[in-house]
Amino acid sequence: MTPTPAQPQDARPITPAWVQDAVFYQIFPDRFARSGRVTGLNLQPWGDTPHFHRYMGGDLWGVIEKLDHIASLGVTAIYFCPVFQSASNHRYHTHDYYNVDPMLGGNDALRALIDASHARGLKVVLDGVFNHASRGFFQFNDLLEQGEASAYRDWFHVDGWPLIAYDDSHPANYAAWWGNRALPKFNTNNPAVRDFLWDVAEYWMRQGIDGWRLDVPNEIDDDSFWQEFRRRVKAINPEAYIVGEIWGDAHRWLAGDQFDAVMNYHFTRPCLAFFGAHTLDHPMNERSGTGRVDVMDAAAFAHRMAEVSAMYHPDIVRAQLNLLDSHDTARYLTAVGGDHTAYRLALTFLMTYVGAPCIYYGDEIGLPGGPDPDCRRAFPWDETEWDHETLALTRALTAARHATPALRSGDFRVLHAHGEELVYARAQGDSQAVIAMNAGHQPADLPFPGVTKARYRDALTGEVFELCPCQTVPVPARRARVLIPA
Numbered sequence: 123m124t125p126t127p128a129q130p131q132d133a134r135p136i137t138p139a140w141v142q143d144a145v146f147y148q149i150f151p152d153r154f155a156r157s158g159r160v161t162g163l164n165l166q167p168w169g170d171t172p173h174f175h176r177y178m179g180g181d182l183w184g185v186i187e188k189l190d191h192i193a194s195l196g197v198t199a200i201y202f203c204p205v206f207q208s209a210s211n212h213r214y215h216t217h218d219y220y221n222v223d224p225m226l227g228g229n230d231a232l233r234a235l236i237d238a239s240h241a242r243g244l245k246v247v248l249d250g251v252f253n254h255a256s257r258g259f260f261q262f263n264d265l266l267e268q269g270e271a272s273a274y275r276d277w278f279h280v281d282g283w284p285l286i287a288y289d290d291s292h293p294a295n296y297a298a299w300w301g302n303r304a305l306p307k308f309n310t311n312n313p314a315v316r317d318f319l320w321d322v323a324e325y326w327m328r329q330g331i332d333g334w335r336l337d338v339p340n341e342i343d344d345d346s347f348w349q350e351f352r353r354r355v356k357a358i359n360p361e362a363y364i365v366g367e368i369w370g371d372a373h374r375w376l377a378g379d380q381f382d383a384v385m386n387y388h389f390t391r392p393c394l395a396f397f398g399a400h401t402l403d404h405p406m407n408e409r410s411g412t413g414r415v416d417v418m419d420a421a422a423f424a425h426r427m428a429e430v431s432a433m434y435h436p437d438i439v440r441a442q443l444n445l446l447d448s449h450d451t452a453r454y455l456t457a458v459g460g461d462h463t464a465y466r467l468a469l470t471f472l473m474t475y476v477g478a479p480c481i482y483y484g485d486e487i488g489l490p491g492g493p494d495p496d497c498r499r500a501f502p503w504d505e506t507e508w509d510h511e512t513l514a515l516t517r518a519l520t521a522a523r524h525a526t527p528a529l530r531s532g533d534f535r536v537l538h539a540h541g542e543e544l545v546y547a548r549a550q551g552d553s554q555a556v557i558a559m560n561a562g563h564q565p566a567d568l569p570f571p572g573v574t575k576a577r578y579r580d581a582l583t584g585e586v587f588e589l590c591p592c593q594t595v596p597v598p599a600r601r602a603r604v605l606i607p608a
Contacts, residue, residue, distance in 0.1 A: 135378035135435050138361045142440040143530050145520050146480035147197040150449050151226055152177055152211045153500045154483055155184030160225055169502060172495040177211050182231035186238050195486055196520025199245035201335050203449055215256035215304055219322040236330045245332035247363055252319045253341045254305040257287050262306050277315050278306050310342050324354050333363030340368055348380040365443050376438050383441040386477060388430045391415055393446055396423035397468040397561060398458030410452040410493040424539035431476050431534040440531055442477035449498055453491040463600035466515055467561060470602040473519035474557045476534045486516040522581035526606045528555045538569050545570060556605040560597040567594035578605035
């Protein structure tokens with residue numbers, strides 16, 4: 123079968139209309155909420171120090187119980203780390219692509235979660251791990267048991283016999299993700315493997331999910347595979363969201379025939395560099411997925427973010443999944459040395475920049491965490507442990523975003539960037555929002571050159587200002603104003 127691209131290469135990219143209006147929430151299922159409905163398990167105490175190989179026991183029934191909290195944040199879409207059957211707490215070691223892990227509640231729990239989420243207007247995006255499986259995946263297990271006689275020997279990249287799946291003192295004799303023999307890499311040149319993975323994508327689309335986040339898709343180095351993936355997914359739901367985990371330049375995958383967007387780590391690093399400039403924990407970041415981060419002043423930050431906003435087609439940029447941290451990085455709060463003001467400034471930028479903002483579970487209440495596995499802590503449901511100032515700010519920012527079209531789909535234009543002062547506008551037609559940020563430690567009067575003369579309300583304080591190009595507005599130290607039409 124010859125794969126058919128979703129659309130001609132020179133066509134305007136078609137991205138899901140709902141994404142530019144969305145606020146995402148990323149959940150690591152084992153650590154979000156434990157319902158108590160899944161019993162008989164050997165679990166760590168909830169909130170204990172995360173471990174690479176132990177389980178906290180969060181499940182999808184627990185997520186359903188907490189949907190009111192999620193919705194109260196102004197969230198409109200949930201992206202889940204993997205949920206399929208696996209012998210790991212992170213579930214990137216897939217055993218069965220057609221069954222949700224029983225520890226998470228099984229397929230019934232996902233069905234109930236999709237229905238409950240959709241009833242609240244929340245989209246559900248699942249993590250697709252299609253580059254590699256696990257040692258427990260049936261077809262690979264058959265290879266281990268049957269050796270060269272296995273019916274599935276061509277599903278993987280075998281270099282020799284016997285396969286050594288557990289003893290690191292000998293060559294594995296098969297290709298695995300980054301040499302991790304627990305994650306055997308699929309042979310996606312095999313038509314049977316391609317059809318299997320495409321069928322998995324179609325199956326869960328038919329179950330009602332709203333899209334896929336694709337794990338390390340660049341390692342399936344085959345445009346035709348992803349073109350056919352897109353064609354099949356979009357045939358079931360043209361508004362499905364396909365977002366790839368690409369950390370670098372993604373032009374190859376964002377021509378309109380493969381992915382709608384990527385996880386925007388080009389957004390993440392500058393936000394660490396500017397808002398966290400005073401307190402960056404360099405050793406922490408160097409151990410984390412983000413790597414070395416060099417500090418930026420406002421001018422350098424503004425220049426870089428203008429570049430990022432123009433990196434791809436405007437429709438792609440509006441669909442980018444912007445994030446401050448994830449399950450693969452230290453949490454932003456810890457990466458900036460515990461400076462809550464740095465996180466709040468970065469959160470304000472996240473919610474007022476072009477693209478779809480994504481909150482990593484727990485960030486809204488000040489959950490810290492270093493590199494994996496510490497960034498995957500259990501959510502503390504005792505509200506006395508929460509940072510209520512950050513929680514209130516999160517809700518105020520999402521409310522402003524939902525109420526202001528310019529904050530969702532307007533162009534990004536820098537008005538002033540000097541030292542630790544940043545002023546920028548989001549403009550859509552006659553509508554304009556203006557954001558003033560003071561990253562310094564002293565109050566400052568910030569200018570608004572080129573701003574449209576109008577009456578604005580600060581969405582964070584309720585104060586009203588009559589702005590004009592010759593006016594300045596006072597902004598407290600380490601604070602921001604989000605000025606929307608009054």
